[in-house]
Amino acid sequence: MKRLGIDSIEAIFEFATAEGRGAGIIRLAPAAEAGDAMLAWHISTALQSLTGHEEKIGANRPTGAAYSRNFGGDNWADVRRKASAYEDRNPAVLVIGAAQAGLSVAARLNQLGVDTLVVEKWPRIGDSWRRRYHSLALHNSIHLNHLPYMEFPPTWPKYIPKDMLGNWFEFYADAMEINCWTNTEFVSGEWDEAAKCWTASVKHADGTVRVLRPRHLVFANGVSSYPMIPDVPGLQDFKGQVIHSEGFDSGAGWEGKNALILGTGSSANDIALDLHSHGVNTTLIQRGSTTVVSIDPSARLNEAIWDEDGPLEDKDLLSASPTPPMIIKGYKAVTQRMLQLDKELIEGLKSIGFQHDVGEDETGHQMKYFRRGGGYNLDAGSSALLIKGELGLLRYDRIECFTAEGALLKDGTTVPADLIILATGYYPQQELVRRALGEEMANRIGPVWGIGEDGQLNNMYKRTPQQGVWFIAGGLAQCRVNSKYLALQIKAMELGKLGPL
Numbered sequence: 001m002k003r004l005g006i007d008s009i010e011a012i013f014e015f016a017t018a019e020g021r022g023a024g025i026i027r028l029a030p031a032a033e034a035g036d037a038m039l040a041w042h043i044s045t046a047l048q049s050l051t052g053h054e055e056k057i058g059a060n061r062p063t064g065a066a067y068s069r070n071f072g073g074d075n076w077a078d079v080r081r082k083a084s085a086y087e088d089r090n091p092a093v094l095v096i097g098a099a100q101a102g103l104s105v106a107a108r109l110n111q112l113g114v115d116t117l118v119v120e121k122w123p124r125i126g127d128s129w130r131r132r133y134h135s136l137a138l139h140n141s142i143h144l145n146h147l148p149y150m151e152f153p154p155t156w157p158k159y160i161p162k163d164m165l166g167n168w169f170e171f172y173a174d175a176m177e178i179n180c181w182t183n184t185e186f187v188s189g190e191w192d193e194a195a196k197c198w199t200a201s202v203k204h205a206d207g208t209v210r211v212l213r214p215r216h217l218v219f220a221n222g223v224s225s226y227p228m229i230p231d232v233p234g235l236q237d238f239k240g241q242v243i244h245s246e247g248f249d250s251g252a253g254w255e256g257k258n259a260l261i262l263g264t265g266s267s268a269n270d271i272a273l274d275l276h277s278h279g280v281n282t283t284l285i286q287r288g289s290t291t292v293v294s295i296d297p298s299a300r301l302n303e304a305i306w307d308e309d310g311p312l313e314d315k316d317l318l319s320a321s322p323t324p325p326m327i328i329k330g331y332k333a334v335t336q337r338m339l340q341l342d343k344e345l346i347e348g349l350k351s352i353g354f355q356h357d358v359g360e361d362e363t364g365h366q367m368k369y370f371r372r373g374g375g376y377n378l379d380a381g382s383s384a385l386l387i388k389g390e391l392g393l394l395r396y397d398r399i400e401c402f403t404a405e406g407a408l409l410k411d412g413t414t415v416p417a418d419l420i421i422l423a424t425g426y427y428p429q430q431e432l433v434r435r436a437l438g439e440e441m442a443n444r445i446g447p448v449w450g451i452g453e454d455g456q457l458n459n460m461y462k463r464t465p466q467q468g469v470w471f472i473a474g475g476l477a478q479c480r481v482n483s484k485y486l487a488l489q490i491k492a493m494e495l496g497k498l499g500p501l
Contacts (some may be wrong), residue, residue: 102220108487126166134250144306224426234401251278263423283392324455335364
């Protein structure tokens with residue numbers, strides 16, 4: 001097979017050490033001027049389990065003896081209620097957020113025997129997806145998006161609708177016996193250096209506060225945190241409605257009205273499609289250059305590993321194996337192929353004045369996601385409407401300011417609006433840390449997400465400069481893959497086998 005353009009023999013191997021079992025990838029290629037000799041050009045290894053503390057799955061599953069046919073005693077439901085109440089104990093791990101990141105790592109920790117509580121600010125698990133805009137569906141296909149231990153049904157659609165996904169999360173948490181408090185918001189945390197644990201305050205919907213003493217905090221509330229509201233001249237004078245994209249639901253009720261959307265990323269374009277479908281005269285305002293990629297076929301190129309034959313676990317291992325330089329090289333090659341596949345689309349956008357780019361080093365939208373969490377559009381059809389003129393396009397540098405009626409242009413004309421949507425993204429996750437743990441702690445931990453000097457994501461899925469603080473975020477596949485390694489590190493620390501940085 002070819003990997004990064006190199007004819008290779010690829011093998012997955014397993015091995016054992018005194019501390020645990022691992023798996024690895026080795027890739028061989030013909031040695032130059034050496035006859036039939038083969039040389040290894042890439043090898044990677046990853047811990048899969050800790051000896052004596054293997055996941056409680058398969059042949060190692062629990063017997064259920066504590067509650068099965070326990071006549072006169074607690075049954076399974078009783079045991080679950082008591083476990084989730086935490087009336088007589090503190091969790092070892094407090095996970096903040098119950099979407100794909102929080103549920104993945106909680107499920108992993110459960111199978112390693114680490115007592116874990118998840119808190120979710122919304123009333124139901126899955127609400128973080130249900131509450132997003134009405135027409136939302138995933139932009140990548142189902143075959144790479146499974147959660148740990150439990151794949152989606154084979155009857156499900158290729159691109160999962162948001163409410164279907166939200167309902168699955170709720171079902172998954174119950175099936176995986178995840179302790180979760182909904183309607184509960186993480187308020188603050190303070191590290192107790194002497195006790196090596198956190199004093200963590202969580203607030204329930206009724207206003208009561210519970211103080212917990214976990215040894216680990218796992219922030220699992222997304223790549224972004226709070227909505228970013230830009231300082232736009234004159235916006236405060238606008239007489240219509242202004243909402244951030246986070247608060248947008250549907251274009252229903254705006255038929256025949258005029259809408260301006262500030263931004264040209266995926267959310268902005270999806271919202272534009274929704275508004276257009278409801279008969280809203282919609283214009284996108286472009287502030288900076290944007291990478292545009294067709295969902296199918298171009299975006300699917302990044303799913304190629306999961307299109308291959310073999311178990312999901314093997315494909316996850318393959319996806320985790322590349323080094324940062326290999327990742328860059330791979331994305332550059334994929335981006336060139338994307339440019340070929342989307343040539344007509346991109347040329348059409350440029351013909352109407354749309355500013356298009358493929359990233360600072362031609363690595364495309366995926367590295368933009370890792371570096372800044374945005375700046376791209378996985379195109380669901382809005383680009384064709386822009387090219388045909390059915391959606392408007394306005395360059396931000398043509399705007400003098402906003403007024404009561406809409407956008408006043410530098411040539412003196414006004415683009416009228418009844419609705420302005422700010423699809424302007426979110427503050428980085430470090431802002432959430434600052435508000436919850438304080439300025440000093442945020443500075444100690446440093447950037448969260450974005451690519452660091454080592455070529456890896458900053459402070460993600462690994463120990464951070466502050467003992468007992470962990471981060472997990474990303475799409476479903478990223479969370480499934482990396483939750484294993486994060487959970488193993490926490491378990492190793494609980495066993496005294498891994499110390500703080």
